[in-house]
Amino acid sequence: MSWQSVPSSIGTGSVEGSSLRRKTGCALSMSYGPGGVVLRRVRAGDLSDVVIAPPEVVEILIGEGRVVAGSQRLIARSVIGVAVRAGAAKPNIDTTDDLRRALLTARSVAYTDPATGAASGVHFAEILNRFGIADEVKAKAKSAATDVPYQWVLRRMFLGRFLDSDKVYFPEGSGFRLTELAPNVQHVVGGGANNLIVAMKDGIVIVDAPVDEGQSRWVIDAAKAKYPGKPIKQLVMTHHHMDHSGGSRAYVAEGAEIVIPGQARPFFEKMFAAEHKLAPDALTQQSKPAKIVDVKDTMSLKDDTVEINLYNIPNPHADGMIIGHVVGPNLVWVTDLISPRGPIGRSPNTVAVGDALRKANITGSTIVGGHGTTAKQAEIGQALAAN
Ligand SMILES: [Zn+2]
Secondary structure: OOOOOOOOOOOOEEEEEEEEEHOOOOOOOOOOOOHHHHHHHOOOOOOOOOOOOOOHHHHHHHHHOOOOOOOOOOOOOOOOOOOOOOOOOOOOOOOOHHHHHHHHHHHOEEEOOHHHHHHHHHHHHHHHHHOOOOHHHHHOOEEEEOOOHHHHHHHHHOOOOOOOOOOOEEEEEEEEEEEEEOEEEEEOOOOOOOOEEEEEEOOOOEOOOOOOOHEEEEEEHHHHHHHOOOOEEEEEEEOHHHHHHOOOOOHHHHOEEEEEEEEHHHHHHHHOOOOOOOOOHHHOOOOOOOOOEEEOOOEEEEOOOOOOEEEOOOOOOOOOOOOEEEOOOOEEEEEEOOOOOOOOOOHHEEEEEEHHHHHHOOOOOOHHHHHHHOHHHHHHHHHHOOO
């Protein structure tokens, strides 16, 4: 069985009604959830101007004084549908007896858990009781996931992790390219988020792994072509956010050590241990344990040609954030806290970088962005100034 997915609430959220805004100047933000989730969220103080929910939920909220009595309007009816797996024979459900028989003979039945308060789940549980087959069906029931983080899913889809198009990385006609910052340092630009390639004496260090393994594959190949004979030794992850970490599994498959801010360890351990079943990636195809190294405070990657100092810095953007200083050419890699794409204003993010540079006695450097291009430390003094 399946359930009808009906928007059941307008609450605080991040879907913007852009056409409404164009017409009225009024910004609308909405979020969706099953009836029971809406109930819990309103009770938890997630306030909104309008709540759209099944009548039972609205009645409860009126009873609790959370919705104005008399303000409710019936605006829609939703139907509950039945679906079978693609290719499976359609069962006869013309009469209630047919439906009852179909439910009893099905190998498995999936429906929304009535405990969530979702209207379809509650209604379906009532039907099972009425048919007198609640126990039989429950025994082979598969409940649909609850509290699905819709916005998270939409963002991941926006990032294109399962879209079969190169446009996920860059606009039509564009592409990744290397910008040379020093003979042994390349900035990978052209996509939505960048990497840094640093060639050391006996191996290559990459910083960040944006989006997914498609970008990682390009970067690994480009790094090996640029610096022949050197393996990818380390991947430094600045922080765990998906738009910079989604491609990190490719580096585990490549055999690189993964250097992370210590706070992000549970996230990365889980990510590297997971199996990619929908789109099997390199790590799923050649599973191997990840070598993860925490940066608690500072760490140095050093040989007699290059010195890279990593700093895990306090900042408002992510719990655990590394900036990296390539000492010789005096380059400071910064992701998200500063994104050189035009004038850089002062914010708690830029001040956090300023504080870290002062603490490490770094002056006259070039800031190299995880987004955008580069900026001279000396030219953005205002943004870096201490509070
Ligand atoms: Zn981030």
